[in-house]
Every structure is written in C-alpha cells, then in structure tokens.
Amino acid sequence: MTTFLSRQEEADLYSVVSALPAPDPEQPLLITQADARKYLGVSKHTWERYLKQLVPTHKFGRRLYYKKVDLDMVVDRMATEPLARMNRR
Numbered sequence: 001m002t003t004f005l006s007r008q009e010e011a012d013l014y015s016v017v018s019a020l021p022a023p024d025p026e027q028p029l030l031i032t033q034a035d036a037r038k039y040l041g042v043s044k045h046t047w048e049r050y051l052k053q054l055v056p057t058h059k060f061g062r063r064l065y066y067k068k069v070d071l072d073m074v075v076d077r078m079a080t081e082p083l084a085r086m087n088r089r
Contacts, residue, residue: 030058030065039071 005013031039036055037047054074057064 027068030067033064033066036066036071039068040075 033047033052037044040047040051042051051074054077055066056070057066059065
C-alpha cells in the first residue's frame with residue numbers, strides 16, 4: 001500500500017529537511033578508535049570495558065572505524081538507560 005502526503009504535509013517535510021545543516025566536507029564520516037575516545041572524552045579503559053561493544057564498527061582491512069552518528073546514539077542511550085542494561089544486549 002502506498003501512502004501519499006498531502007500538499008501541506010509535503011511542504012512541512014520540505015521545510016524541515018531544508019533546515020537541516022549540510023554535511024561538513026572537512027569532517028570525516030568515519031573516525032578511528034582513538035578519535036572516537038577523544039570525541040566521547042573517555043579513557044581507553046572506559047572505552048574497552050563499557051562502550052566498545054555498544055558502537056557498530058566498520059572494518060576496512062585490519063582497521064576499525066566508527067561513525068560519529070553511532071557514537072552520538074550511544075551517548076543518547078546512556079542518558080536514558082542504565083549502562084548495566086545496555087551491556088546485556
């Protein structure tokens with residue numbers, strides 16, 4: 001079943017999408033583990049023990065990379081959900 005938007009809904013959606021900031025070409029889409037730790041402001045121990053398993057990885061060759069969007073989602077989850085419950089998943 002196809003759902004169509006009314007003209008008003010389409011105009012509202014367009015105004016929201018057009019207000020989004022354009023991606024910065026100077027910012028990398030993927031960052032290394034060290035940069036991810038710096039971005040989150042956590043130590044290597046905290047990263048290894050609590051956060052590493054919560055963030056999806058992207059592997060190129062032998063290196064692992066992370067998206068800042070994924071890191072932000074983990075931080076948002078941490079604000080609303082206890083860390084112990086997050087680590088069980």
